[in-house]
Amino acid sequence: MIPFMIIHLDLDSFFASAERTRNLSLVGKPLIIGGRGDPFIFDPKPARAKRLITLNSGAFVPSLYHAAHDPKNYFFEGDRIRGIVTTASYEARRCGVKTAMSIREALGLCPQAILLPPDHLLYHTLSHRLMELLQEEIPLVEQYSIDEMFGDLRGWVEDRDLLSFMAALQRRIAEELLLPISIGAARSKWIAKLATSTCKPYGLRIVCDEELYDFVRDIPIDAFPGVGRAFGRRFEAYKIKTIGEALRAKSLIEGWGRQGRDLYAKLSGNDHEDVHPSRSRKGIGISRSMDHPIKDREEFYRRVAVMVRHWAHTIMRLGVNPTTFYFGIGYEHHYRSKKQFTTYRLINEPFLQSFAKEKFEELDIYPTLSIVSIAMSATKFLHHDPKTLDLLHYEKDQKMSALSKSLAKAREWYGMDIVRSGRELL
Ligand SMILES: [Mg+2]
Incomplete structure (x- = not known):
């Protein structure tokens, strides 16, 4: 046993x-x-004490503003507490x-x-x-x-x-x-x-x-x-308040279709759900909905560059080397364009900047439509195994990677806007 x-x-x-x-x-x-709430990362004016992190845990999550140097302004605005x-x-x-x-x-x-x-x-x-x-x-x-x-x-x-x-x-x-x-x-x-x-x-x-x-x-x-609102309401309707009461109502819950049967199995410890090691290495992503749809492609690429900067910073800081990249554009009228790419490069910020630019150019298949959202994520991390990396670019990538790492350190101290890419400064 x-x-x-x-x-x-x-x-x-x-x-x-x-x-x-x-x-x-x-x-x-x-x-x-x-x-x-969300910070104003697209603000073209640099902010010194601004630090950002954008990581996802399966789905995209908003990035967060870090104001460790100034907690007062973060929570207090005059008499208001936020x-x-x-x-x-x-x-x-x-x-x-x-x-x-x-x-x-x-x-x-x-x-x-x-x-x-x-x-x-x-x-x-x-x-x-x-x-x-x-x-x-x-x-x-x-x-x-x-x-x-x-x-x-x-x-x-x-x-x-x-x-x-x-x-x-x-x-x-x-x-x-x-x-x-x-x-x-x-x-x-x-x-x-x-x-x-x-x-x-x-x-x-x-x-x-x-x-x-x-x-x-x-x-x-x-x-x-896993007992969400929908099940919560049903249990309430049947005056079921505890797990014990639910376990005694087997035929009732199993009568609620597949989801009911799954829930009953979970409640009784009989779901046999496996531990999924794949989930241990999720992607790192950043996505943004635009306040106003963007028609101007120069502004679009400026925003892509801002997002790549934050994204690359996170990847460098975590010391992971992703090999699969996803990029997506959301247009007005619910049009979308998205694609996944695989590349075995030693990750560094200049590479990610040009890679993202190139892929977004490919993806922008509705150039007359305004853009309402931008997303990018990276998965399938290699761990300390440079053998599988693209040797053609390895030497240059290695230098760039070292540079990106020191950049990440500098940003820790001086804020995310201290070094920005040329494309951002139009
Ligand atoms: Mg906890």
């Missing part, structure tokens, strides 16, 4: 914990990381501060809280390092979100060693990355995830098969991952 096969790991109050890794004086204090809580440390949660609450309300509940703008570059870098650490410890790891991972322990860790394995992993992450993490284990991914949620912060929880029903029985049904 192999009841424990899958672990789920979830970093505790990740963004707050991440800030503490570089500022130990924040440990033990109530800390709130707050976010604001932004919402992205993450609250457990000290702040004790005062009642919750994610998605307005900063204004949060400060009302916890006036002594320390307020910080998000720094997604830091979070993604730490998340990436955690993935690398986990891949040393576990053969199959799936990145589920920036701060959550699944690990498949089948054929790797014996039942009797499971708890000590989890404890050692938790300790190693705390020691090497200075990040607190909680780990749950169960026969299925979703029960493991539920186990983690009940032992936070800095907890370990194993749910073995014999106690599975007792464990889930009193947990509210809407706390189960």
